Amino acid sequence: AQKVTQAQTEISVVEKEDVTLDCVYETRDTTYYLFWYKQPPSGELVFLIRRNSFDEQNEISGRYSWNFQKSTSSFNFTITASQVVDSAVYFCALRKAGAQKLVFGQGTRLTINP
Amino acid sequence: DAGVTQSPTHLIKTRGQQVTLRCSPKSGHDTVSWYQQALGQGPQFIFQYYEEEERQRGNFPDRFSGHQFPNYSSELNVNALLLGDSALYLCASSSQGDTQYFGPGTRLTVL
Numbered sequence: 001a002q003k004v005t006q007a008q009t010e011i012s013v014v015e016k017e018d019v020t021l022d023c024v025y026e027t028r029d030t031t032y033y034l035f036w037y038k039q040p041p042s043g044e045l046v047f048l049i050r051r052n053s054f055d056e057q058n059e060i061s062g063r064y065s066w067n068f069q070k071s072t073s074s075f076n077f078t079i080t081a082s083q084v085v086d087s088a089v090y091f092c093a094l095r096k097a098g099a100q101k102l103v104f105g106q107g108t109r110l111t112i113n114p
Numbered sequence: 115d116a117g118v119t120q121s122p123t124h125l126i127k128t129r130g131q132q133v134t135l136r137c138s139p140k141s142g143h144d145t146v147s148w149y150q151q152a153l154g155q156g157p158q159f160i161f162q163y164y165e166e167e168e169r170q171r172g173n174f175p176d177r178f179s180g181h182q183f184p185n186y187s188s189e190l191n192v193n194a195l196l197l198g199d200s201a202l203y204l205c206a207s208s209s210q211g212d213t214q215y216f217g218p219g220t221r222l223t224v225l
Contacts, residue, residue, distance in 0.1 A: 043221070
């Protein structure tokens with residue numbers, strides 16, 4: 001069975017601080033995909049990134065960066081110089097190759113205070 | 115380029131009633147997945163439709179059924195509504211096995 005754990009239920013920081021959201025996953029599959037989605041108060045899940053299990057390169061996109069470590073089954077997400085607009089619930093998700101469903105973690109509610 | 119659209123935005127029903135939710139996929143996508151998101155939880159996979167057939171199903175009872183039309187749009191039907199069916203219902207579209215893009219959701223309240 002697959003499982004995604006986001007141990008941080010809520011995080012609150014002051015604007016311009018850096019913040020890291022943790023994601024730990026469990027799977028017995030050798031090929032799988034990891035995702036991060038952002039859910040603002042409007043409710044729509046916004047796709048941020050997809051990572052393949054065979055590609056452990058870290059990725060940076062503007063203020064966002066992702067650290068994928070297969071050895072610890074983690075896929076952490078860092079926001080540098082946070083902004084109020086980053087406030088949202090962030091979900092990490094897992095999908096095994098050949099399957100259709102995304103398995104989501106419980107989400108981390110991030111609040112950036114001005 | 116229109117994204118995933120869902121209707122209605124909000125819906126209030128009473129226990130025992132039936133409800134139909136609708137989803138139009140993003141242009142160029144042929145696959146539609148449905149998820150249920152209870153308050154404070156992550157989305158849970160209900161099922162996925164491709165080529166007008168249910169391709170995979172999550173752990174939901176038969177009261178939850180769906181349909182996909184030739185234009186790739188989809189409906190989610192829930193019969194005999196229970197209070198516990200109150201949730202945000204999210205539709206996601208993709209191109210076969212690729213990344214899923216989500217719509218704004220339908221907020222269902224069962225009284």
